[in-house]
Amino acid sequence: MFNAKVKSEILKGIIDVTAPLVSEVKFNITSKGISLRAVDPAHVAMVDLEVEKKAFEEYKASEMELGIDMDKLGGIMRLSSSGDIVSLEYDETSNRLIVRIGNLVRKMALIDTAGMPDPKMPNLDLPAKVVLKASEINRGVRASEAVSDHLALVVDKDSFELFAEGDTDTVNLKLPKDLLVSLTVPSKCKSLFSIDYFSNMIKSVKGEDPISIQLGNDNPVKVEFDIADSKGHVKYLLAPRIESE
């Protein structure tokens, strides 16, 4: 059973962090909340998301799986405006998700979750951790997009640095310790990432909201932040580019 009411912004937030990476996802529903973990088709990035029951206006559920086409859900949610309360109900007899926005009703066929994998979160040793404001890093990433398709993230004991090098131009964003929310660095760490993926991961976080970044040397990066008015949490993992053989 799944029957919930939620603010349209919160549901849109869930779509925003998931849809750029995967189009079909399996939500795990429990009485405590909803969660999902999925890997993109190229196996380069992973999204892990949890939203507590508290984030919903109303929430009644027993343990189950919902296979949802995020493009479909995103399509119907585009017709909602902020402040709308969206009702979600699983209809067992027809195996459909009934989405109600005011008087608008969409009955959405679900995807069979039988073949969908449960990816494992790899065990990683990522020694450096930096927490910073979303607006700061978003600016750096947007500037990098113009010059290259990959960027380097570097953390050392007194700064965080983002660096992109194209054929002719370069972009550099250096944030000293006092502009960061927090910084934990045992030794200098540097890894290279695809800008396309990385920007998809951070662009849904706006303004002053903090983003946590965990980094190693030529290791994946772990990006974490809160969603759903801090009643939900997102973890991303992105595999690096390694240019030497």
Add this chain to the structure above:
Amino acid sequence: MLKNTKLDSKKQKKLLSVPKEESTSLCGLCRGTKLLCGRSRCPVLVKFHSRDKVTPLIDKLSLSGSSPPSVFIGRFGYPKVSIGPMIPPVMGDTSLIDTPELWLDKSIDDIVDFRSMLIRGTYNVDVFDVENPNKIVGFTRELALSKNSVFAEAIFDKKPRGRIAFYDSAQPHGPSAPLKKFDITNPKYEQHIEKAFYDTDLKARYAVLDLYRDGVKISKIQRAFSVGAFGINKYRRFVPTRWSITAVDSMLGKELMEKTKTRPYINEFRIYYLNQFDNRWIVLMMPSEWQYELIEAWYPNTTWNPYGSSISMFNSYEFYKSRTTYAEIGGCYYAARLAVNELLNKERRQAGAIIMRESHPGYIMPIGVWNVRESVRRALKEPYRKFDTLHEALVHVSEKMDIPLQRWIKNSAIIKNQLYQKRLEDF
């Protein structure tokens, strides 16, 4: 001293520019005998020869012949474009002239020869004016739906002029002239196309897909598409020939590609190879999610690099999520994408595909996008070489191609991605 060096540098500049200036007039000195321009055959002569054969046949205002069938929709002045039939001054079954699917075994000279026989009649209409009561409009559309060659008679306003016209994506054709009158005898419609033509509720996209599934040749679909034969009635319009070619390639390719993305990966790295019209083609397939790239390398003195002194390379690519913008390198990107997906669909497999094209100096003139589609199709019919790793496959690429491997990698987004982008399983 200073003065002298200044003078010297001026002199040098002049000296350097001399050969460039002369290169245009080289043809006058050479006239096809010495091949001073460095190409292996003289492009002027190829054109000249074919013109010679056709000129006596059409030195008058009327023309009767058997249209393959063939039509041409221009793109200049859109939405007011010139439409019209193409008719060769010969009788009988001329269908070969407008069926590029059958041309791979011909030489470039042959193709230019028979294409230049096509006399193009022109008539200006608005693209939306497909129901225009003028007979020229009606008969042009009927011609495009026909199954076999159709006897056609044309009377021109003035004598057909021009030699042979080349395009980047459309096939070349011969002289053209404005039409005064145009008549055709007993066209017999291709039955599948006729059905789609009369179905005015069927969207153009689905008409194209249905016809393709029914086994109708791409060139036939594209021809009917260009005269606005498909789609919901009020949206029907003439589509310039070169746009219609890419529209059909892109629609079909996209449909097949969506299926490809759901299939299991191939089991090995594969290399397909073909040398056609002095173009070397390599199709490299990888056991990965769908991703696709076409890289073209033009040697100096080939069609699209006539004045350069070094090889120029161009690429367009897409990752699993597909492109949202038109490919930089144009229609050939979509033609080759269709060919690759045809194979993958037949095998019910998914793969990442990189197509490398090395255009050598024997490829002297543009003959149309069909060349890309049919060459890749043919390459994929050849037996392929299997490899266990990308590195082994790339070594084989370097054995087949003249351009060094490093340069291919440097110009390829997909190879770089495959080599450098790690996956989560690697950790």
